[in-house]
Amino acid sequence: MSKQADIHLYTASTMNGWKPVIFLEEAGVDYDLTYIDFAKQEQKAPDYVKLNPNGRIPTIVDRSNDDFVVFESGAILWYLAEKYGVFLPKEQKAKSETLQWLMFQMGGVGPMMGQAMYFQRIAAKQGEEHPFAIKRYVDESRRLMEVLNTRLEGRQYLVNDEFTVADMAMYPWARAYYWANVSVDGLPHLQAWFDRIDARPATQKALEIPKPFWAFFGKGDVEAFERENAARFKADVKPSK
Ligand SMILES: N[C@@H](CCC(=O)N[C@@H](CS)C(=O)NCC(=O)O)C(=O)O
Numbered sequence: 001m002s003k004q005a006d007i008h009l010y011t012a013s014t015m016n017g018w019k020p021v022i023f024l025e026e027a028g029v030d031y032d033l034t035y036i037d038f039a040k041q042e043q044k045a046p047d048y049v050k051l052n053p054n055g056r057i058p059t060i061v062d063r064s065n066d067d068f069v070v071f072e073s074g075a076i077l078w079y080l081a082e083k084y085g086v087f088l089p090k091e092q093k094a095k096s097e098t099l100q101w102l103m104f105q106m107g108g109v110g111p112m113m114g115q116a117m118y119f120q121r122i123a124a125k126q127g128e129e130h131p132f133a134i135k136r137y138v139d140e141s142r143r144l145m146e147v148l149n150t151r152l153e154g155r156q157y158l159v160n161d162e163f164t165v166a167d168m169a170m171y172p173w174a175r176a177y178y179w180a181n182v183s184v185d186g187l188p189h190l191q192a193w194f195d196r197i198d199a200r201p202a203t204q205k206a207l208e209i210p211k212p213f214w215a216f217f218g219k220g221d222v223e224a225f226e227r228e229n230a231a232r233f234k235a236d237v238k239p240s241k
Contacts, residue, residue, distance in 0.1 A: 006064035007031040007080070010048065011057050012038060013213045015172040016073040016110065020058050021206040022168045023080050023087065028202075035210040038232045074106040077165040087165050094160050101151075101158045101166035109148075109173050112140045116180040118233075125230035126237040141182040145190060148174060152189035156196060163200075171197050172207070178218035 007024065009031050011017040024031045036042045036057045044055045052059040052071040060076050062068045062083070070079045078099075081088035089095050116137035119130050148170070151158060158166045175194055177184050184190055197203055215225035 004063060005030040005032045006062060008034065008061040008063060010034045010036050010051070010059045010061075011210065012036045012043075013209075013211050014057070015114075015176055015216070017057050018172045018206055018209075019073040019169050020060060020076045020080065021209050022171070022203050023077055023165065025202040025206040025209070026163075026168070026200070027080070027084050027086050029080075029084060033210060041235075072106075074102050074169055077102065077169055081165045087163065087168065089159060089162060089164065094162075097159045098164045098166045102169050104144075104147075105166065105169040105173060109141070109144050109170060112137055112144060113173050113176065113180045113182065116141050116182060117176075120181055121179065121226055122230050122233045123237050125226070126234060128237055128240060138180065138182055141177075141180055145174065145177065145182060145184055145187055148193075149187035149190040152193045155189075157193070163197075167193075167197065168203075171203065172216075176216040179216045 007029065009020055009024065011021060011033065012035060021033075023029075036048070042048060043052070043057055048059075049055050051061065051069050054071060056071075058073055058076060059069065059071045060079070062070070062079075065083075070076045078088070089098060116134065119128075119134045119137060123130065124134075148158075155161060157163050158170065171194075174184075174190065175197070213225065214220045215222045215229075
């Protein structure tokens with residue numbers, strides 16, 4: 001019988017869901033994957049919520065470490081980077097900078113772009129039109145893209161020209177600017193960073209696991225995907241009146 005992989009990943013094809021897949025593919029680590037189907041609300045199933053108290057993806061279980069469970073995508077990336085000793089600088093200042101940009105993604109880029117996407121691609125499709133909220137989240141996301149552009153001037157990656165977990169966390173979100181209707185015009189350093197990561201075969205392979213959703217990146221039949229995606233989250237939209 002073949003040995004089970006150390007890492008058991010529960011995930012789906014979303015910006016947060018791809019982060020650990022990117023790590024595992026880039027590191028060439030063997031892993032088992034369980035696809036969590038939102039349409040079936042598998043992320044809210046009692047057995048799953050025992051692993052992830054937030055009822056969301058992704059989650060990992062490390063079978064080689066007493067079945068230790070890690071939830072929150074940033075914490076998962078950090079755990080894997082420490083476990084395998086890759087994609088995390090060893091030098092103290094560079095390590096801190098990696099954590100800073102990872103936090104900036106988790107606390108800023110993800111939530112702002114996530115809400116920009118939610119109000120435009122999910123809520124509006126259920127008849128909840130909130131132009132003020134959309135403007136707020138789109139403008140704030142654009143501001144964050146400008147912060148990234150400034151950081152990336154003269155750098156290959158977010159920290160010291162080294163591809164780290166901060167880039168892995170940031171890339172799926174920032175690269176989905178199309179889905180959030182956030183312009184990246186006039187941000188050449190950000191664009192160059194997109195091009196650099198677009199050219200990494202392992203990261204691109206990860207974006208097809210469990211399955212590709214190119215509409216996030218403006219490719220394929222965007223309208224059909226938008227309808228399917230909005231329907232998956234229909235129960236989430238509680239009418240405001
Ligand atoms: N802060 C969490 C956010 C996780 C999250 O929001 N995941 C989304 C997909 S990107 C999810 O599971 N959505 C399903 C739901 O809302 O029920 C993380 O980074 O892991």
